[in-house]
Amino acid sequence: MSTAAPSVFEADLPTFTYGFTATPHDIFDDVRAAQSRAPIALGPLGPEILSYELAxxxxxxxxxRLPPGITLAAQGITSGPLYDKMAGSLLGLDGPPHVRLRKLVSKAFTPRATARLQDTIHEVVNGLVDRVLDAGRCDVVTDIARSYPTPIICALLGAPREDWPLFADWTEEVFKALNFQPEVTFDEAQIMRAWGELDTYVDDMVAARQSNLTDDLLSELIRAESDGDRLNLDELRMLVAGFLMAGTDTTRNQLAASVQVLCEHPDQWTKLRDHPELAMQAVEESMRHSPAASIVPRVAGEDAEFGGYMFPAGTFILVNTFVANRDPAIYHDADRFDITREDVPPILTFGGGAHYCLGANLARRELAEALVVLTRRLAAPVASDRPRGSHCSE
Structure with a gap:
């Protein structure tokens, strides 16, 4: 008798559908209903993993594997210089090349490197709040969150303060290729021009440090060595751009989403204001309950049996970390927002495995400091429309 697992497409799994402009909250009831029936369901793009354990x-x-160049491919761009650059970034690599780079980069991306940014983080967020206090009101998304992460990434890399606006401009331009909106088009040549200017700037930074290494991240990357292997100039360029891309948009969107959910729960805002020692728990809980990045794409690299089903090679899969982070089998009263939760399993918002977010510790530190400052210095928050999420995490 055959014991082969049934195809995931032929197993009578629950199904649901949604439009591509829908937010996770718009479709949550349908997805939760599917989750109550099975740990995997069929969504409009293919299988979606819904349970915490399977996710x-x-x-x-x-x-x-992570599909290379997925954001561009979704817009019909599957070749050319921009696609090649995106697919060759740390976000796009997989297998041995990815393992090699992670091994080298992890030697530089240490908690010590992020800890020394504490003063910069404190200064940046307080400076942004200073600018809005006199007005008596602010839009957290545009007035604070949007401008928050880039200066911190610049300080981490060791770029001089007077050049931080350049990095902000380059990042905004490159992000036009990453934030997929069906109705938005972008100028590929303009993005490549901005990326080229960033690469040239990094070349100059590397040249300056070859004879004068300091204690910034770029110097640590130049120093990084594993069994005689070092990063070359192309890889250094690629990593700097990758840190800007990975460390900017998701962090600012998550800050907006975290403030939003705190505004929707004034008792939790007050609790954090009165107990700033809860800041890290507030970060974890807001990223569990209201994450800015809520899906992680994967493609089956081979015919693979997983979770009791067969996934044919090439199957596009969405790991729905939004609903997995609210799995009632794992979290008590999973839909409740409570910054005092303790003894809970790690959230899946930073991904997992080989592609676990390198900058997770820095992101947590940035978000925690911002939430402490905002709850202390801003009074009577009022929630407006919920901010939409950003591109997928790695």
Whole structure:
């Protein structure tokens, strides 16, 4: 008798559909209903992993890979210089090349490197609040969150303060290729021009440090060595751009989403204001309950049996970390927002396995400091429309 697992497409799994402008909250009831029936369902783009345990496991399973250049491919761009640049970034690599770079980069991206940014983080967020206090009101998204992460990434890399606006401009331009909106088009040549200017700037930074290494991240990357292997100039360029891309948009969107959910729960805002020691728990809980990045794409690199089903090679899969982070089998009263939760399993918002977010510690530190300052210095928050999420996490 055959014991082969049924195809995930032929197993009578629950199904749901949604439009591509829908937010996770718009479709939450339908997805939760599917989750109550099975840990996997069929969504409009293919199988979606809904349970916490299967989501955690598939993120650690090397048979399922990050699709290269997925944001551009979704817009019909599957070749050319921009696609090649995006697919060759740390966000786009997989397999041995990805493992090699992670091994080198992890030697530089240490908690010590992020800890020394504490003063900069404090200064940046307080400076942004100073600018809005006199007005008596602010839009957290545009007045604070949007401008918050880039200066911190610049300080981490060691770029001089007077050049931070350049990095902000380059990042905004490159992000036009990353934030997929069906109705938005972008100028590929203009993006490549901005990226080229960033590369040239990084070349000059590297040249200056070859004879005078300092204690910034770029110097640490130049120093990084594993069994005689070092990063070359192309890789250094690629990593700087990758840190800007990965460390800017998701952090600012998550800050907006975290403030939003705190505004929707005034008792939690007050609790954090009165107990700033809860800041890290507030970050974890807001990223669990209201994450800015809520899906992680994967593609089956081979025919793979997983979770009791067969996934044919090439199957596009969405790991729905939004609903997995609210799995009632894992979290008590999973839909409740409570910054005092303790002894809970790690959230899946930073991904997992080989592609676990390198900058997770820095992001947590940035968000925690911002939430402490905002709850202390801004009074009577009022929630407006919920901010939309950003591109997928790695």
């Amino acid at each position: 955690r496991d598939i993120l650690r399973d090397n048979r399922f």
